[in-house]
Amino acid sequence: MFGYIYVNRKELSEEDRKDYQSYYCGLCQVLKKSSGMKAQMLLNYDMTFLIILLSGLYELENKEEEFFCPLHPGKKKIAYINEATQYASDMNVVLSYHNLLDDWQDEKNYPKHVMSLMLKKDYARISRKYPRQVEAVEAYMRKLNMLENKRETNLDAIAGLTGEMLGEIFAWKDDIWSEELHCLGFYMGKFIYLMDAYEDLEKDMRKKEYNPFESMVKNDPRDFDTLSKLILTSMMSECSKSFERLPILQHASIIRNILYSGVWSKYEYIQAKKKKRRKSQ
């Protein structure tokens, strides 16, 4: 479920690009510090979004750290680290752990199994620290399995599970913003689940595996592209409205870039791929 919340880099200002990169590097550094090198490999952009959102909302003070990145030797990098970085790093480990377990069960992918075993200790530590969030993720995995086995066709019901789970993660603290953050995360989660399903649709149909869009594409193949785009748009529209209700001034231009444009990176990529294939046929 990772890999959908990108930024549109071309459209970022120089300063925003620097900030975005530094939050990303901060997450990488904190993953290493709290859960070791192995966790560093779980680094992703989706959690960077959460850090920037929470940093903007709570106006957190950053600690700026200079470091050398082995991937970019010879150049000093700057990492922004704050309270939200630690939180996002922990949530990153929890989500990755379940992702790895799930892939192990579905595909019998051994390296992923080994990786999940390596994370077990960190997972237990985080469960004690954030019981509400971890419980939400665990309940989610159970319910998702159940509905997928039932071949649920109601998009709201199936995507709502990811929404509920992400909502719990976005609602960092129990305070006046938790309800709105939950709402923002809820619609973003629905978007992520449906985007993932949209991407896998052809593969799933070929393999005769469950896909929530299957009945829709069968009932109305001609309008499917329009309908699915409308549904995805509706999710991001609700998500963005929720963001606009929050009093976020810091980093608002980065967050808007992600919400109104960056999240469509994967969609555009899929469309481009489809077009290319059609041409070559």
Place this chain on the structure above:
Amino acid sequence: MRNPYEVLGVSPGATDEEIKKAYRKLSRQYHPDANVNSPHPEIAEEKFKEVQQAYTQIMKEKQQGYAGGYQNGSAQSGPYGAYGSYGGFGGFGDFTGQSEQRSQQNDPVNMQAAMNYIRNGYYKEALHALNDIPMGQRSARWYFFSAVANQGAGNNVVAQEHAQQAVAMEPSNMEYRQFLQNLQFGGTWYQNMGSSYQRPVSGLSRMCAIWCGFMMFLNCCCFRPF
């Protein structure tokens, strides 16, 4: 309660940015942490709450002005009140005003219960009451209620379908039409907000090498020797 714009010290025509700035300034000023040593910390706290409420109220009202399908007052909303609900033109309470007299006596008990639940922000309970009504008895009004309750409960796909169904069954009903339009307007608003950006494609080519390489490694290892 005082006029929320007065509380924040902004004009009713203020932009979102101005409102957010005013809110930030005042909430910092009255924050309980900043007033521990003041002679009357309880006054500051009172002010802090007032600023909070004023801000939330203004943002909700503003969104209702430019697109529908938003949150109702969350003061009394149920557990699912947070998913943005019907509030387009004054809320559910208002719209039922005119149609109430004519159809309330004819409404089954469950429909009346659903309406009360919706008014109070208990969307999940409203859906339960609505679903107890058998298929054969589902009128345009039923589909409309269901659309409102589903939107409130975060089921925005079903909400659209049922709003469309309500309009199709009773095309002359302006309330149903307007609700549907409000739902659809959210998408238009969103697309306008995104229209200033160029299409995002380069994002994927810049994926971080660690993650990318690592996943490739894991996936390559799928080819097990048996």
